[in-house]
Amino acid sequence: MKNSxxxxxxxxxxxxxxxxxxxxxxxxxxRIVKDSIKKDISDQPDLWMCTTCYNCQERCPRGIKVxxxxxxxxxxxxxxxxxxxxxxxxxxxxxxVGHAVPIDDIHIAIRERIGLSQPETVxxxxxxLNDVKILLESCGFNELVKE
Amino acid sequence: MxxxxxxxxxxxxxRYPGIEKATRLILDRLGLKWSExxxxxxxxxxxxxxxxxxxxxxxxxxxNIVLAEENNRDLLTVCNGCFSSLLDANNILKNDAxxxxxxxxxxxxxxxxxxxxxxxxxxxxxxxxxxxAKNLNKLIERPLELRVAVHYGCHxxxxxxxxxxxxxxxxxxxxxxxxxxGAVSVPYEGKTSCCGAGGGVRSAMLETSFKMxxxxxxxxxxxxxxxxxxxxxxxxxxxxxxxxxxxxSGKTYNIPVVHYxxxxxxxxxxxxxxxxxxxxxxxxxxxxxxxxxxxxxxTSVK
Numbered sequence: 070m071k072n073s074x075x076x077x078x079x080x081x082x083x084x085x086x087x088x089x090x091x092x093x094x095x096x097x098x099x100r101i102v103k104d105s106i107k108k109d110i111s112d113q114p115d116l117w118m119c120t121t122c123y124n125c126q127e128r129c130p131r132g133i134k135v136x137x138x139x140x141x142x143x144x145x146x147x148x149x150x151x152x153x154x155x156x157x158x159x160x161x162x163x164x165x166v167g168h169a170v171p172i173d174d175i176h177i178a179i180r181e182r183i184g185l186s187q188p189e190t191v192x193x194x195x196x197x198l199n200d201v202k203i204l205l206e207s208c209g210f211n212e213l214v215k216e
Numbered sequence: 217m218x219x220x221x222x223x224x225x226x227x228x229x230x231r232y233p234g235i236e237k238a239t240r241l242i243l244d245r246l247g248l249k250w251s252e253x254x255x256x257x258x259x260x261x262x263x264x265x266x267x268x269x270x271x272x273x274x275x276x277x278x279x280n281i282v283l284a285e286e287n288n289r290d291l292l293t294v295c296n297g298c299f300s301s302l303l304d305a306n307n308i309l310k311n312d313a314x315x316x317x318x319x320x321x322x323x324x325x326x327x328x329x330x331x332x333x334x335x336x337x338x339x340x341x342x343x344x345x346x347x348x349a350k351n352l353n354k355l356i357e358r359p360l361e362l363r364v365a366v367h368y369g370c371h372x373x374x375x376x377x378x379x380x381x382x383x384x385x386x387x388x389x390x391x392x393x394x395x396x397x398g399a400v401s402v403p404y405e406g407k408t409s410c411c412g413a414g415g416g417v418r419s420a421m422l423e424t425s426f427k428m429x430x431x432x433x434x435x436x437x438x439x440x441x442x443x444x445x446x447x448x449x450x451x452x453x454x455x456x457x458x459x460x461x462x463x464x465s466g467k468t469y470n471i472p473v474v475h476y477x478x479x480x481x482x483x484x485x486x487x488x489x490x491x492x493x494x495x496x497x498x499x500x501x502x503x504x505x506x507x508x509x510x511x512x513x514x515t516s517v518k
Contacts, residue, residue: 089409089410089428089431090410090412090428092427092428093428093431094424094427117416117417117420118424119417120370120410120415120417120428121263121370121414122370122374122410122414123370123371123374123375123384124370124410126374126375127374127384134375136375140267140270143267143268144267144269144270147268147269152268153420154420155416156264156419156420158419159261159264159416159419160264160265160268163257163258163260163265167257167258168226168230168257168258169226169264169265170227170231170258171226171230172229172230176229176231176233179233183233183234183237183492184237185229185233185236185237188224188229188230189253189254189255189256190224190229190255190256190257191255191256194254194255197254197255197257198257200279200326200328201257201276203325204275204276204279204322204323204325205272207275207322208269208272208275208322209272210268210269210272213272214268
């Protein structure tokens, strides 16, 4: 793992003690930091149990950007194709309609009922949506999340 | 200060349009110069897209920022997720020339260029800094006598080095805005803890995310409040939709969830329906009646 900053970790466990997810899940941030120095942990499901609340990063006595490190480890896992089906579905939404949470008929109807017109987003402007698609393609995102 | 481009994101217009309506009402009532940002896409959501690929995340965010740059307006967000993605992306692109060049190569394909000429704001820090709780309080005719559990949400405050809004352990600026409406911000254990939704946890591990939500709801219930007030539609969804889901397994909380735009709207005299409270999954007629009683009360001192 390329992140040299985490080599200064002295395994105090403040990160794990501050983790809201670790109270209920197998996520152990201290261990993730330790293991990621020595080996590839792309397969570990715990990586995806972090809510990115930044408590660990805020409280780390060594000033290590712990949450940012988790994001980098996730990106490494994604490059190896380790993508949860639900996350792949959200990526597909972005690729197809430019939104992670797309508008649907129920909410179009609710909007009309409370006097709101169609959102002024890419959902209304086909050329703008196409621009988003060009950018995603250009970044190689479609290829990255392809099944 | 520049005029504002309102960036609504995904969850507000597409799931909780009541928050959108309330936001429009309060921005007008405050006399701010604003218009909705046209042609915006997903911010894109920090939990999944920032985790997946930094350059893609930056590029899609930069397009939204450039749309506001073209209008010479600051971006006003009403969601902690949008704030997180757009503020962090703006800071990175302003300061990292190599990444900026990389992103601009992509943007060139749609004839756009990131210049770094605008700021990204969040409605809570904007109101706190630009209007101030004291001035806001002067605009309130009928104080909302409510006991409120304030939930800041993680990405409004953290990472603190980027947000520059003070410490994240005992923040006060949001509480001050809530109390400006006449409500009381009630202390509760775990106040700055996460709602459970972020980081892609809600989308991939709903049950796990609800464990964190229950942690919060148990403590909020114990504090004895009229409602939860937050500043993020994703936290709103997690608390409101979460309560509806938890009720199916017999865990009933019945705590109304109110976005700050809606709370301020109520304080300005708009009805619960006008600010979209009736669109919540968890509706409390007791709460809505209480608001109606407060709004009808004659507080004139003539």
